[in-house]
Amino acid sequence: MNRLIPSTLFRPIPLTQDFERLLQDFWSQVPAGDAAPVAPFQPAVNIRGDAEGYEVELELPGVALADIEVAVEQRELIVRGERKAGVDSGAKWQRRERFHGRFERRLRLPADVDAQRVDARLELGVLTIALPKLEQSKPRRIQVQTVQPS
Amino acid sequence: MQSDASCLSDSSCAQPSARQEFLPAVDIATTPEGLTIVADLPGVAPSDIEVEFESGVLSLRGPVASRGAASSWSRREYGVGDFRRSFQIGESYDGSKARAESRDGVLWIRVPVAETQRARRVSVQVGQN
Numbered sequence: 215m216n217r218l219i220p221s222t223l224f225r226p227i228p229l230t231q232d233f234e235r236l237l238q239d240f241w242s243q244v245p246a247g248d249a250a251p252v253a254p255f256q257p258a259v260n261i262r263g264d265a266e267g268y269e270v271e272l273e274l275p276g277v278a279l280a281d282i283e284v285a286v287e288q289r290e291l292i293v294r295g296e297r298k299a300g301v302d303s304g305a306k307w308q309r310r311e312r313f314h315g316r317f318e319r320r321l322r323l324p325a326d327v328d329a330q331r332v333d334a335r336l337e338l339g340v341l342t343i344a345l346p347k348l349e350q351s352k353p354r355r356i357q358v359q360t361v362q363p364s
Numbered sequence: 365m366q367s368d369a370s371c372l373s374d375s376s377c378a379q380p381s382a383r384q385e386f387l388p389a390v391d392i393a394t395t396p397e398g399l400t401i402v403a404d405l406p407g408v409a410p411s412d413i414e415v416e417f418e419s420g421v422l423s424l425r426g427p428v429a430s431r432g433a434a435s436s437w438s439r440r441e442y443g444v445g446d447f448r449r450s451f452q453i454g455e456s457y458d459g460s461k462a463r464a465e466s467r468d469g470v471l472w473i474r475v476p477v478a479e480t481q482r483a484r485r486v487s488v489q490v491g492q493n
Contacts (some may be wrong), residue, residue: 251449258441260439261437262438263438273407273442276402276404307391307393309390338408339468340406340407
């Protein structure tokens with residue numbers, strides 16, 4: 215997603231009519247849908263891990279839960295789906311920076327992930343996938359007993 | 365050069381703000397009713413979003429709640445921080461009448477066409493001889 219732009223680069227966008235026309239001309243060069251098949255958009259991921267497991271996070275704002283599929287196939291985590299435009303057909307686009315259509319991201323799972331217990335939640339457009347580690351690969355905690363002096 | 369040196373020695377100046385801000389990706393469309401701005405604000409609660417219109421500039425700010433320490437990420441393809449972006453609105457739209465709603469991490473702002481710009485339809489009466 216187009217987020218790695220620091221706000222220091224920010225400049226207000228003038229929406230004067232000339233500028234609108236300029237943008238319109240620019241975006242009209244995007245090939246139409248019936249041209250060569252477009253590869254699905256690859257959403258960016260952030261991954262963190264600890265002793266218990268891993269967490270994979272993707273930003274998928276505006277994607278309905280029903281339009282997201284999270285699967286594990288051949289030790290690969292696959293997140294795919296579709297984001298629909300959601301604007302009336304009569305609208306004329308002046309600027310399109312958000313991704314649209316199909317998206318897919320594949321990640322090879324580390325060997326210590328328990329693929330049977332993958333869990334995902336979607337909140338405010340952020341998808342978080344929890345990948346717990348296999349029990350045998352977790353560090354063992356040995357309880358220290360307090361011995362009461364008799 | 366001197367000002368740079370004094371800046372480096374000044375701790376408040378040498379340290380950038382801890383949290384970066386990001387420009388949200390936007391789609392902008394025009395309809396006969398007005399302007400629609402669609403902004404991706406993943407991780408922003410609707411109640412925390414601020415939309416302001418002042419001196420012809422429409423600004424949006426979306427504070428993002430921290431999702432764990434940045435150092436805990438083993439792979440980081442995108443940064444997480446507050447969103448901020450502004451748009452200069454042409455006189456043909458009335459920014460003071462903008463309406464905003466948010467769902468699933470997406471903010472929709474609708475700015476109506478200014479009253480003065482609306483085409484006035486004059487009904488033509490059939491003349492009687």
